[in-house]
Amino acid sequence: MKKKTEILDAAAINRALTRMSHEILEKNKGGENLVLIGIKTRGVPLAKNIQEKIKQIEDIEVPFGELDITMYRDDLEKKDHHEEPRINSVSIDMDITNKQVILIDDVLYTGRTVRAAMDAVMDVGRPAAIQLGALVDRGHRELPIRADYVGKNIPTSEQEIVVVQLSEKDQVDLVSIYEKNT
Numbered sequence: 001m002k003k004k005t006e007i008l009d010a011a012a013i014n015r016a017l018t019r020m021s022h023e024i025l026e027k028n029k030g031g032e033n034l035v036l037i038g039i040k041t042r043g044v045p046l047a048k049n050i051q052e053k054i055k056q057i058e059d060i061e062v063p064f065g066e067l068d069i070t071m072y073r074d075d076l077e078k079k080d081h082h083e084e085p086r087i088n089s090v091s092i093d094m095d096i097t098n099k100q101v102i103l104i105d106d107v108l109y110t111g112r113t114v115r116a117a118m119d120a121v122m123d124v125g126r127p128a129a130i131q132l133g134a135l136v137d138r139g140h141r142e143l144p145i146r147a148d149y150v151g152k153n154i155p156t157s158e159q160e161i162v163v164v165q166l167s168e169k170d171q172v173d174l175v176s177i178y179e180k181n182t
């Protein structure tokens, strides 16, 4: 896999997350009725970052949960379009009844992971609504799913892979585009 471009550096990622936090607060008229749910792996530190920013902006501690969803694919380069995500674990310990549940993931691509995440949330309770935030929307949706909050829209070809690195997992904050090996 060959790196082509670096799209977002640490400062740009931080600015995007700050903007998304403000948009979340604006759309929901404050942070009182929110629940943030990070989709593993990198949706979790992103959601934690947004939780901290909301705390700084409004002094509200938004409840936080995690979903572990994996594709049967274990290699993005070999991905075909019929693999379905599997829910490995659900860690949502609060009551989500009538809450605005905000799912956070790093990359939105086919939408299949988000669909599985919505199923997992609906199994836990009955939220008022589910919203979606993604650091990167790279297009190529296979389901009628869109994000309410997007860090950056990155038009990609199917030959490309978006790689998100976050300091909590990867010791660096960086979003890059790679070209698949042909």
Ligand SMILES: O=P(O)(O)OC[C@H]1O[C@H](OP(=O)(O)OP(=O)(O)O)[C@H](O)[C@@H]1O
Binding pocket: 039, 040, 041, 042, 043, 070, 071, 076, 105, 106, 107, 108, 109, 110, 111, 112, 113, 114
């Ligand atoms: O819209 P989709 O086609 O479902 O793709 C998006 C998902 O793919 C990536 O996860 P991946 O399976 O690579 O796991 P990881 O985040 O743990 O690396 C990414 O983090 C999203 O969760």
Ligand SMILES: O=c1cc[nH]c(=O)[nH]1
Binding pocket: 076, 107, 109, 138, 160, 161, 162, 163, 164
């Ligand atoms: O390019 C992609 C597609 C799905 N998930 C990623 O992390 N990158």
